[in-house]
Amino acid sequence: MTGDHTNQLPLADLHAAAGARFGAFAGWNMPLTYPAGVMKEHLHTREHVGLFDISHMKLFLVTGPGAADLINRACPLDARALDVKQSKYTFFLTEAAGIIDDLIITRLGDERFMVVANAGNAATDEAHLRTLAKDFDATIEPLDRVFIAIQGPEAAAVLGKAGLATEELFFMQGFEPRADWFMSRSGYTGEDGFEIGLPEADARELLGKILADERAMWIGLAARDSLRLEAGLCLHGNDITPDNDPASAGLMWAIPKDLRADGAFIGRAALATILADGAKQKRVGLKPEGRQPVRSGAELFDADSKLIGRVTSGGFGPSAGFPVAMGYVSTPLAKAGTRVFADVRGTKVPVDVHSLPFTQHRYRKG
Amino acid sequence: MTKTYFTEDHEWIRVEGDIATVGITDYAQEQLGDLVFVDLPESGRKLAKGDVAVVVESVKAASDVYAPIDGDITEANATLSSDPALVNSAATGDGWLWKMKIANAGQLDGLMDEAGYKAHIG
Helix, strand or coil: CCCCCCEECCCHHHHHHCCCEEEEECCEEEEEECCCCHHHHHHHHHHCEEEEECCCCEEEEEECCCHHHHHHHHCCCCHHHCCCCEEEEEEEECCCCCEEEEEEEEEEECCEEEEEECHHHHHHHHHHHHHHHCCCCCEEEEECCEEEEEECCCHHHHHHHCCCCCCCCCCCEEECCCCCCEEECCCCCCECEEEEEECHHHHHHHHHHHHCCCCEEECCHHHHHHHHHHCCCCCECCCECCCCCCCCCCCHHHCCHHHHHHCCCCCHHHHHHHHHHCCCEEEEEEEECCCCCCCCCCEEECCCCCEEEEEEEEEEECCCCEEEEEEEEEHHHCCCCCEEEEEECCEEEEEEEECCCCCCCECCCC | CEEEEECCCCEEEEEECCEEEEEECHHHHHHHCCEEEEECCCCCCEECCCCEEEEEEECCCEEEEECCCCEEEEEECCHHHHCCCHHHHCCCCCCCCEEEEECCHHHHHHCECHHHHHHHHC
């Protein structure tokens, strides 16, 4: 967080010209919606291409002979086992295995890694990495970039028309197509798509071409949230926090099995204990009955009115066509189809535990 | 003879005899964005000025709509349970929220007329 100061996006003028309505998020003044509105923006991304300014997120370049070892200490990841171009979803963990932040790390070279961190945690992440780096021969360089996400089934076609080749990348791969650029095939919508970090002047030139393509349109933070929620993706600060561990959060798929026993990562011992004892709560999808959304903070009860969990994200799923939510429930109730009840303004709304995602991922895998 | 009043909370109140029809303004629906659910009140509910009468829910957030005056609810707009987006497309017409029997007509004097409301939202 950045205290009282609100950061402005370098491309704020473009968003204002596009008619954006702005609001504060993680210390940044962000476009929330454009004149089309959250519903149309959401559906347009699933059908065509959504363009997101995600310059509030932070890119860190980690380089040096000790870069891989630093990452292996900071994250439950085997950085040496990554192929060049390979991206991995991972976390920084506390000693208690709490999730400090979730990240995407891409191997760019033998001793060169890109770390993509959440806006709200960027300062914490940087301080954490720098503290750990004292024990390793590694350099941490926060990058000053415009960061753009191009998401949707026609994303590759739109980028191709704008002169950017995408055939070299499959889902969860990234590289540096030219100096000071970083491009990956990844995203936060459940659709095929790309994220490109680049200098501001290059971004303006590229966006000029992309926005001339009628398949692409600006999408605000409101639809970014409904898209990721339907896709079952976590928002750090809501669905995962330093009070949640990867086992409870249902994110153990991101941790290589052999590391659980002998990995060098911070939090390994605590995580091993949690796994041995069994997580007490589990993150699950939640589908409210009817049309009334159930939102973050709503308490969840079983049929006997016993408190059994809490909603961490919730809203309406424009593609799903019904309200969607996620949250934590006590482990015995985490099975899909289990009926629980959410307290919404004093009324108990029936909610079914639902598998995630709500809308199928459509990634372009190799 | 009908007369329409406005509140600082972006509601409109159309008065016909002793019945007031209440909705949110076009400005308000634009601020809220696409509505996906309207939590409607039951007929007969007694409202005091300032009570939460209705909750309107957009994709992203839930927002309270307050009773602008005292009175009993005579009817809620049932169409909104199947078509909440009517509030977006016709905020000051078919997207009305509820009708109420006016308990204290004197409270209307403190509300704005259309010109006053337009000045209020700038």
